[in-house]
Amino acid sequence: MTNKQRQTLYRILATAILLVVLVILERSTNWNPFVFRILFLVPYLLIGHDILHKAWKGILNKQVFDENFLMSIATIGAMLLGETVEGVAVMWFYQIGELFQSIAVGKSRKNIAALMDIRPDYANRLFEDGHFESVDPDEIEIGTLILIQPGEKIPIDGIVVEGSSTIDTAALTGEGKPQYATVGDTVISGCVNQDGLLKVKTTKQFEDSTVAKVLDLVENSSMKKAKAENFITKFARYYTPIVCYSALALAIIPPLVSLLLKTDPKWSQWIIRALTFLVISCPCALVVSIPLSFFGGIGGASKKGILVKGSNYLEALADAKTLVLDKTGTLTKGVFKVTEIQPTKNHTKEEVLEVAAIAESYSNHPVAKSLKEAYGKELQRELVEEEKEIAGQGIQATINGKEVLVGNEKLMEANQIAYQKENHVGTIVYVARDKEYLGSIFINDVIKENAKDALVEIQHAGIQKTIMLSGDNESIAKDVATKVGIHEYHAGLLPADKVEHMERILSEKEKNEIVCFVGDGINDAPVLSRADVGIAMGALGSDAAIEAADIVLMDDDLGKIPMAIRIAKKCLRIVKENVVFAIGVKVACLILSAFGIANMWWAIFADVGVMVLAVLNATRTMINLQ
Amino acid sequence: MKKTYEVDVDCANCAQKMEDAANTVEGVKKASVSFMTLKMKVEFEEGYEPENVMPEVLKACQKVESDCSIKL
Numbered sequence: 001m002t003n004k005q006r007q008t009l010y011r012i013l014a015t016a017i018l019l020v021v022l023v024i025l026e027r028s029t030n031w032n033p034f035v036f037r038i039l040f041l042v043p044y045l046l047i048g049h050d051i052l053h054k055a056w057k058g059i060l061n062k063q064v065f066d067e068n069f070l071m072s073i074a075t076i077g078a079m080l081l082g083e084t085v086e087g088v089a090v091m092w093f094y095q096i097g098e099l100f101q102s103i104a105v106g107k108s109r110k111n112i113a114a115l116m117d118i119r120p121d122y123a124n125r126l127f128e129d130g131h132f133e134s135v136d137p138d139e140i141e142i143g144t145l146i147l148i149q150p151g152e153k154i155p156i157d158g159i160v161v162e163g164s165s166t167i168d169t170a171a172l173t174g175e176g177k178p179q180y181a182t183v184g185d186t187v188i189s190g191c192v193n194q195d196g197l198l199k200v201k202t203t204k205q206f207e208d209s210t211v212a213k214v215l216d217l218v219e220n221s222s223m224k225k226a227k228a229e230n231f232i233t234k235f236a237r238y239y240t241p242i243v244c245y246s247a248l249a250l251a252i253i254p255p256l257v258s259l260l261l262k263t264d265p266k267w268s269q270w271i272i273r274a275l276t277f278l279v280i281s282c283p284c285a286l287v288v289s290i291p292l293s294f295f296g297g298i299g300g301a302s303k304k305g306i307l308v309k310g311s312n313y314l315e316a317l318a319d320a321k322t323l324v325l326d327k328t329g330t331l332t333k334g335v336f337k338v339t340e341i342q343p344t345k346n347h348t349k350e351e352v353l354e355v356a357a358i359a360e361s362y363s364n365h366p367v368a369k370s371l372k373e374a375y376g377k378e379l380q381r382e383l384v385e386e387e388k389e390i391a392g393q394g395i396q397a398t399i400n401g402k403e404v405l406v407g408n409e410k411l412m413e414a415n416q417i418a419y420q421k422e423n424h425v426g427t428i429v430y431v432a433r434d435k436e437y438l439g440s441i442f443i444n445d446v447i448k449e450n451a452k453d454a455l456v457e458i459q460h461a462g463i464q465k466t467i468m469l470s471g472d473n474e475s476i477a478k479d480v481a482t483k484v485g486i487h488e489y490h491a492g493l494l495p496a497d498k499v500e501h502m503e504r505i506l507s508e509k510e511k512n513e514i515v516c517f518v519g520d521g522i523n524d525a526p527v528l529s530r531a532d533v534g535i536a537m538g539a540l541g542s543d544a545a546i547e548a549a550d551i552v553l554m555d556d557d558l559g560k561i562p563m564a565i566r567i568a569k570k571c572l573r574i575v576k577e578n579v580v581f582a583i584g585v586k587v588a589c590l591i592l593s594a595f596g597i598a599n600m601w602w603a604i605f606a607d608v609g610v611m612v613l614a615v616l617n618a619t620r621t622m623i624n625l626q
Numbered sequence: 627m628k629k630t631y632e633v634d635v636d637c638a639n640c641a642q643k644m645e646d647a648a649n650t651v652e653g654v655k656k657a658s659v660s661f662m663t664l665k666m667k668v669e670f671e672e673g674y675e676p677e678n679v680m681p682e683v684l685k686a687c688q689k690v691e692s693d694c695s696i697k698l
Contacts, residue, residue: 057692066639102636109662220630222660223667233642287638295662 001103008099011047015092018043023085040084048075048091065240067282074278078600081268081275086600090279097608101288104615108292111622112218112299118171118190118211120155124148126199137206148198154189157209158200165196172214173554174305190214213546214554217307221298222291224310228575232290236283243281243590247274250594269596276593279603285582289614290575296621297571305554306564313550316533318568320514323463324505326498326527327470327477328366329520329556330537331484332445336370336427343439344420352439356431359397359406362387367427368395370443392471392494394429405432408473412437425479427472445476451484454558461565463516467505469498471523495523502527518561521545535561571621578614585610629676631666632697633659640691647686653679666696 001009022043026036045052048071055072058064071094078087122134124147132147137155140146145161148154154167164182169175169191178194181187187200190211206212251274255265294311301308308314328334341349357375360368361384372379386398393414394407405411406429412419417432419440426444430437448454455466468489470477477491490501505515517524517531520538525548528534536549538556546552553560589606592598598606635641641661648657648666653674659666668683670676684696 054692061690063643063690098637105662109664112662219663219665220660220667222662223658223665236639284637284639291638291662 002106005099005102005106008095008102012092012095012099015043015047015088018046019085019088019092037079037082037084040079040088044075044079044088044091047088047095048072051091051094065244067240067284070240070244070278070282074275077271077275081272083272083600090600090604093604093608094282097284097611100612101284101615104619105288105292108296108299108619108622112295112302118153119215120153120189120211123155123206124152137209140202140206142202142205144202146200146202148187148193148200150193150195150197152193153211154187154191154193154200155209155211156200156202156206157189157204158187158202160185160187160198161201162199163197165198166194168192168194169555172210172305174303175555175557208543213543214307217309217546217552218298218302221308221310222295224312225291226294226311226315228315228572228579229291229294229311232283232286236287239283240281243278247277247281250274250277272600273593273596276598276600276603277590279600280586280589280593280598280606282607284607285586285611285614286579288611289578289582289618292615292618293571293575293578293621296619297567300622301564301567304560304563304567306560306567307552307554308564309550309552313533314568314571316514317516317551317565318572319512320463320516320533320565322465322467322505322509322513322515323458323561324467324469324502324515324517324527324531325486326517326519326524327468327472327480328445329522330518331451331468331480331486331558332447333556334366334445334520334522336366336443336445338370338374338441339426339444340424340442341439342422342442344437347438349439352431352441355399355404355433355438356406356429356441358383358399359387359395359404359431363389363395365389366445367429367443371429371441399433402434405430425475427476447480447483448556448558450557450559454562455485457559457562458565461562462569463565469493469501469527471495471498495526498524498527499530502530506530506532519545520556521548535564537561574617574621578617581617582610582614627676628667628669631668631680633664633666633694634697635659635661635664635691635694637661640694643690644687644694647690648683651679651682651686654683657683 022039051068052072055068058066058069071091075087075091120137123137123140124132125135125140126132126145126147140156146156160181160183162183166178167181167187168178172190189209251271254270255267258265294314297314298308325331341352343349343352353375357371358379360371361379361381383399384397388396390396390411393411397404405415405417408428409421409430412430412432417435417437419430419437422428422440424442426442429441429443431439466487468477468481468486470489470491471493472491474491477489481489493501502517509515514532516533516535517527518535518537519528521528521536521544525544528536528548533551534549535551535553536545537553551564585606589598589602593603635644638661641659645657645659648654653671655669655671657666657668670679680698687694687696
């Protein structure tokens, strides 16, 4: 509890004691009732002075209608009309409610902060003589050597230059399985070094490191407010004045009508009803519980390695009907493997592979990586004199003065190479040198093990249509689509075509339908930002994906997608429950109070009771789904 | 330019009031207050310095919500 909260608690306790003593005195003595009215002012002011002060400030600032005003006017009115105990009690319960809410929100804040306890406090800067000193991670320049001892957090992204260790990525990915890192591997800040001593050369400044980006993202997530949150803000803006004027009408009109009819106007009865009406109407249950629900949902998701950039995306995800997926790296592992090499008569397998690997030596394309991996030997990069990547075709390079072409059939045809067309499901790389065809290399990508199950689950979670976009040819796309169970696929797309397809899907949908896109952020950042909800997966270490996406999955587990949808749905369901419950109870009590059935005690329940229940319900969003 | 400040405020509604108030201050392009994280994110207009704008923001906020604070 903070000091402020403790103070409020003491005030609540003191008021309770005073109230009991005064009620006993009132019942057991026969002092002048007027004396008691004065005496009851003591607990009233003790518990309510800050509310009265705020209400007064509000009036001075022409921001009259808020809950402080409602509470002040209702309790002052009740006390003036002789319902002294009720007046103090309403203020007392109101403060209990406020205290409870403040504690609940504080607790949620702490929980979320604990979830995201990945901020490194220091980095060990290493000196040439081997000793090190702990400094603020902010002070470390790019290229500095740092030492990471077992059990320490990796403070800054970098490359291991000495040592090897297992790395626990759970704090970032929610994934329990540790990863192994050794010399030459990139390590990501925010992960924990488990058992070995690592010397790491930093590749980024702290502020650009993964951990800083992730923290920034989570901390700013509640700035982007959901429609439901904005609705409540607007609602409160109109609602409170309406309620105040209705209460005024309730206090004045029935007695005036009675006067006209020449019956007893019963002023005090109607005024009390109007005041009860005011207490009931206080909108705090909604104003507090809804942002709290979203906050909890986003926090719960981040623990699972699902980072949501704003409540609005959580809300949109819950309503998503169409899911567009990239193929490579999303449905498949994106790890290509050379499965077969078919040289022409006068050449060997080794020769074909060597030519291809050298030509692709500067490329980071998955195909290039697989060629280099299959080649396995040191690449003679210096042989490459010129190199050009042709989008959607392949590589054109000059090696040892000879023109080398490595790519698909489009590249061969464009250069009029007499190549032999192969029939193979998978990527086929044709290799030519000096216009002579050398042979072909088959490369296959592997579908993720859980892809099929994840797609079934995605549909259970409410997605009606899945569409796959692929840069690969028809046969590969068809193969993958059938194997994992995709509804619709489009093959042979260049990065720009993918954006066009997304535009088309967006223009064909119904107005309120939500279209999500899942990609790995490589080549598809524009599509990620174009979709209603862009989900980047395997984003650990990929800045472009983290920038462009609305939801970031820290690892490349497809199962996180249905999980994210379920978290979003649960969160939205709780929000709806709270809206219906709070407004329902309030409207019912408002009607009952207008007819004089609900008294001040009912009103206290409708206000504080509903708020407490709504807040408790909201904290459910933080309980993780199994 | 964007900057984030820590704030202290008691209720969600009050945070909203702060946000509205901050958005009326000259030099503020867009301000957003999160009650949950107790942070205020301010985007400044070109040519305005945060050091000059923020005291005005604080003043505007305290006018509508007397016991709020911004850590400058």
